[in-house]
Amino acid sequence: MTSATTAHSVVEPSATTRRVAGSLVVLYAIITMIPLVWIMLTAFKSPDDAISYPPKVMFKPSLEGFCNLFTTRSRQTPEFIRSLGPPQGLCDSIARDRNMVVAGPSNYVPRFVNSLIIAFGSTLLAVALGTLSAYGFSRFRVPLKDDLLFFILSTRMMPPIAVAIPIYLMYRTIGLSDTRLGMILLYTSVNVSLAVWLLKGFIDEIPREYEEAAMIDGYTRFQAFVKVVLPQATTGIAATAIFCLIFAWNEYAFAVLLTSGNAQTAPPFIPIIIGEGGQDWPAVAAGTTLFLVPIVVFTVLLRKYLLRGITFGAVRK
Amino acid sequence: MNELSASSRITYRAVMVRPGVARRIRGLSDRTLAWLFITPTIVLLLAINIFPLLWTIYLSFTNYRANRANAPTIWLGADWYQSILTDPDIWAAMQVTAHFVIWTVVIETVLGFGLAYLIDKKFRGHGMWTTIILLPMMLSPAVVGNFWTFLYQPQIGLFNYVVAFFTGRAASSFQMLGDVTLSPWAIVIVDAWMWTPYVMLICLAGLRSIPDYIYEAAEVDRASKWRQFWSITLPMALPFIMLAVLFRGIENFKMFDMVNLLTGGGPGSTTEVASITLKRAAFESWRTGYSSAFAIILFVTVFGLANIYVKALNKVKSR
Numbered sequence: 145m146t147s148a149t150t151a152h153s154v155v156e157p158s159a160t161t162r163r164v165a166g167s168l169v170v171l172y173a174i175i176t177m178i179p180l181v182w183i184m185l186t187a188f189k190s191p192d193d194a195i196s197y198p199p200k201v202m203f204k205p206s207l208e209g210f211c212n213l214f215t216t217r218s219r220q221t222p223e224f225i226r227s228l229g230p231p232q233g234l235c236d237s238i239a240r241d242r243n244m245v246v247a248g249p250s251n252y253v254p255r256f257v258n259s260l261i262i263a264f265g266s267t268l269l270a271v272a273l274g275t276l277s278a279y280g281f282s283r284f285r286v287p288l289k290d291d292l293l294f295f296i297l298s299t300r301m302m303p304p305i306a307v308a309i310p311i312y313l314m315y316r317t318i319g320l321s322d323t324r325l326g327m328i329l330l331y332t333s334v335n336v337s338l339a340v341w342l343l344k345g346f347i348d349e350i351p352r353e354y355e356e357a358a359m360i361d362g363y364t365r366f367q368a369f370v371k372v373v374l375p376q377a378t379t380g381i382a383a384t385a386i387f388c389l390i391f392a393w394n395e396y397a398f399a400v401l402l403t404s405g406n407a408q409t410a411p412p413f414i415p416i417i418i419g420e421g422g423q424d425w426p427a428v429a430a431g432t433t434l435f436l437v438p439i440v441v442f443t444v445l446l447r448k449y450l451l452r453g454i455t456f457g458a459v460r461k
Numbered sequence: 462m463n464e465l466s467a468s469s470r471i472t473y474r475a476v477m478v479r480p481g482v483a484r485r486i487r488g489l490s491d492r493t494l495a496w497l498f499i500t501p502t503i504v505l506l507l508a509i510n511i512f513p514l515l516w517t518i519y520l521s522f523t524n525y526r527a528n529r530a531n532a533p534t535i536w537l538g539a540d541w542y543q544s545i546l547t548d549p550d551i552w553a554a555m556q557v558t559a560h561f562v563i564w565t566v567v568i569e570t571v572l573g574f575g576l577a578y579l580i581d582k583k584f585r586g587h588g589m590w591t592t593i594i595l596l597p598m599m600l601s602p603a604v605v606g607n608f609w610t611f612l613y614q615p616q617i618g619l620f621n622y623v624v625a626f627f628t629g630r631a632a633s634s635f636q637m638l639g640d641v642t643l644s645p646w647a648i649v650i651v652d653a654w655m656w657t658p659y660v661m662l663i664c665l666a667g668l669r670s671i672p673d674y675i676y677e678a679a680e681v682d683r684a685s686k687w688r689q690f691w692s693i694t695l696p697m698a699l700p701f702i703m704l705a706v707l708f709r710g711i712e713n714f715k716m717f718d719m720v721n722l723l724t725g726g727g728p729g730s731t732t733e734v735a736s737i738t739l740k741r742a743a744f745e746s747w748r749t750g751y752s753s754a755f756a757i758i759l760f761v762t763v764f765g766l767a768n769i770y771v772k773a774l775n776k777v778k779s780r
Contacts, residue, residue, distance in 0.1 A: 157582045166584030172576060173593045176654060180596065182619055183608050195617045197632070273502045280498035284491055294771055296502065299510040301767040303715040305739045306756030309749065310513030310520070313527060333509035336502050365494055396603030396718040397736075401744055415607040415722055425611050432604050443599040447592045451662050454598075455704065458774040459666045 183436070186429035194425045209426025211235035213252050213417065213434075217244040252431055255413040259435075261324055262409055263392040266331035271385045273332070274339025275377070279369055281340065282347040283355075293341070297456060300337040304397035312402060322406045330398055335388040338456060342387065345457030346380025347373065383449040386442050393439065410435050514760070521754035528747040541754035551755070553730060554738040560645055561720075561734055562713045565652045566706055572653065573660025574702060578694075580661070581668045591665075595658045602655060606719035609651050613637040613723075638724055641731045648720050648732055652713065660705040667701025668694065700777045707770045711763060735759055 157165070186194050190206040217239045225245060231237035236246045277296075281289060311330060312321070320326030354376065355368040363371070374381075400412040414431045417424055443450070451459050489497070521542070524535045545551050576594065580587050597605070612620040616633045625632035637647040671694065679689050717736035720726070726733035726741070733741075739759065743752035 162582050162584040165579040165582035166587070166590075169576060169579050169584070169587070169590050169594070172572075173590045176594055176597060176658075178619070179605075179609070179612060179654070180600075182612065183605075186611070195614075197617050197622075199617065199619050199622050273505065276498040277502040280495045284495035284498075286495055286499060292499070292503070294768075296506065297771060298764060298767050299506050301711060301763050301770075302510070302514075303717075303736055303739070303756070303759050303763060305717055305736045305743065306517070306760050307510065307513065309527075309743045309753060309756055310516040311509070312744075313516065313520075313749075314513055316527075329505075329509060333505050336505060340502060364489075365491060366489070390599060394601035394603070396601065396722075400603075400721075401740070411601050411603045411718075414604050423611075428611070429608065432608055435604055436600055439599050439601075440596060443596055444592060447595070450595060451666055454659060455663065455708075456774070458704070458777055459663060459701070 180436075183429050183432050186425055187433045189426050189429075191424065191426055194429075206238075206426075207234060208238050209424075209430035211238050212250075212424050212427035213430040214250055215239070215246045216248050216250050218247045219244050250417075251413065252410075252417075255408055255410045256434070258324060258407055259393060259409040259411075262327045262331060262407070263389050265324070265328040266335060266392045267385050267388040269328065269332040270335035270339045270388045271343075271381060273336050274343050274384065275374070275381060277336075277340045278343035278347050279373060282344050283352070293344075296337045296340050300334060305401070308398055308401045311398075315402065322403050322408075324407045327399070327403060327407050327409070330402070331392040331395060334395075335391055338391070338453075339384050339388060341456040342384045342452060343377070343380060343457075345452065345460065346377050346384070349380075350376045383446060383453065386446050387449075387453040390439055390442060517753045517756055520750055521757050523750045525749045525753075526747050527743075527749045537750065541751050542758070545751070545755050545758060550730075551738065554733050554735050557645065557730070557732060558714060558716075558734045561648060561652070561716065561732075562710055564646075564649045565656070565713050566709050568649065568653045569657045569660045569709055570702060570706055572657045573705065574664045574698075576657070576661040577664035577668055580665055591662075595662065597655045598658045600655070602719040603722050605655065606651060606722040609647075609723055610638060613647060615639070639728055641728055644724055644728060644732050648723055651719060651723060652716070655719070656709060656712075660702075660709065663701050663705040664698060667698035670701070671697045700773065704770075704773050704777055707766065707773055711766045711770060714763060714766070715759075 185201070185203075187209050188205045188207070189200070189203055190208050193200050193203040193206075194209075211234070215235055220243060222243060225240055225243065228245065231240050232246075239246050280286060281293060286292065315321040315323075315326050320329070350373060354372050355363075355365075358368040358372045359365065394411065395409070396411040399409045403409065403412070410431070414428060414435060417428050417431055446453065522537055522539070524537055526532065580591055609620075612618050613636075615621055615636045618632075618637075620637065621632040621635070624630070624635075635643060637643050637650075675693055675697075676689060679693060684692070715736055716734050717740065720732055720734055721737060721740070724732040726737040730738075735755075736759075739752055739755055742748050742755065
């Protein structure tokens with residue numbers, strides 16, 4: 145027993161080292177979480193609590209931020225409000241406390257839906273194209289393979305604003321400006337490079353012998369791809385899809401420059417949520433919270449593959 | 462064993478495939494199939510990336526303005542390139558960009574490597590805490606950057622309150638976003654907060670790639686911990702650190718979304734990084750020809766860096 149511990153102590157850090165290292169990392173983690181926790185707290189504050197000094201950690205939770213996020217309101221005279229019937233729903237009664245009535249739904253839901261459609265559409269396309277190309281690059285002799293792979297990667301390195309100038313002109317000419325289809329195609333082209341590089345790594349790891357055995361048994365190359373390789377690559381495809389989804393979900397530069405009313409996604413919309421007299425911070429925080437929660441869930445699901453994803457499949461651990 | 466059972470399952474299914482379809486696809490050679498698989502991706506990239514790039518190159522030699530599409534287009538030659546490279550405003554923007562890139566990369570590398578070094582000590586629960594630390598980098602820089610303007614509010618912002626609490630200054634005595642000396646640091650702080658985990662994750666992979674036996678050998682040779690760090694840990698993790706540095710360098714050279722929402726380039730032009738200058742020229746003054754030339758200059762720079770990046774990737778891969 146004792147010999148085992150001494151043999152370990154050569155490379156294994158001591159208990160004290162571990163404790164010190166652990167507490168420093170935990171300290172950093174807590175500091176880094178404060179802004180995120182603050183967003184969530186602000187989402188449940190009333191506007192007065194949100195801008196109080198000193199900043200409030202304890203407060204009476206309110207759903208006013210969420211109400212303001214989902215509705216537009218108009219200011220009315222107290223006489224007019226009294227003449228109305230009983231308030232319809234929670235948001236209406238919150239609004240009436242501030243001498244306002246709910247005028248209608250806000251644009252948050254349509255923007256959120258645009259984000260969903262564009263993110264899922266472009267992910268589906270990018271992963272489909274990427275899987276085919278990755279298989280091609282992984283299994284076949286392709287002339288100029290390294291140059292083509294570098295070309296594919298380099299398209300992702302372009303500064304988005306530099307790409308947006310000609311895309312803006314091109315979309316204006318062919319009628320794709322401010323359309324979901326235009327944004328889906330654009331995000332697909334950005335994501336496909338990541339998909340090819342990541343999926344090539346995943347497919348490289350599947351032994352060729354599986355397909356060869358299938359082909360000896362009478363499968364064509366294409367059938368072997370569909371029935372042998374694809375099922376084996378499911379995890380890799382899923383991880384790649386989530387990375388593409390996160391990129392498209394988070395993207396801002398193209399969205400703010402190329403969309404306005406019709407196809408605008410949530411990231412350019414959230415910063416312009418304003419209330420009376422400046423930004424309505426609880427509403428912004430509520431919109432931000434709803435927007436971030438899916439990504440937090442995905443990050444936890446993806447944690448094993450994060451490293452691969454952020455290095456285009458180069459570092460696999 | 463597994464392979465055997467897999468192939469027998471395959472034989473069974475192969476019988477089910479309709480012979481007509483099989484023959485038609487069997488007719489495709491591997492070579493044809495390779496092109497069928499790769500071409501759609503290349504076509505998409507040609508249409509959405511390369512064609513617009515060529516168009517940008519053409520526009521950069523003309524006086525075209527997107528808001529006056531019907532005006533006659535005049536060929537200007539390399540005039541724009543000359544005026545950009547001698548424009549003091551552009552060089553000011555490049556200086557702002559350099560300040561941003563250098564400081565974020567330095568801070569993120571030091572903090573990221575330090576964190577990775579600590580996490581590599583494998584304390585209890587390190588997996589969970591690592592995931593928590595990684596969260597900021599997965600979030601939308603625009604949406605989170607926007608919320609930081611709230612944290613930076615002089616009177617009511619949490620950031621100012623915390624700084625005031627620890628330094629004893631009044632929380633309203635400084636404006637992170639409104640002050641010409643502080644605003645360049647405001648964007649550095651947010652970027653470091655978001656992207657330190659990125660560097661940490663790559664450094665962690667580097668540290669974990671060092672085999673234990675090297676440390677054991679060093680221990681046998683009675684090398685001090687300090688010596689082990691400088692002679693083993695750092696050199697062996699260096700390719701990974703370089704990869705992270707290069708990637709952060711490229712990304713921050715292109716930085717747009719977070720800065721655009723935090724400061725919009727202001728106050729004045731103290732945080733006007735290259736992408737914001739480009740956006741202002743292209744989408745506010747509508748100087749399309751001029752901004753195309755600037756875009757090409759930025760693109761060539763990034764392309765050069767990307768070239769180095771891919772070489773570094775291959776070096777890390779061969780480990």
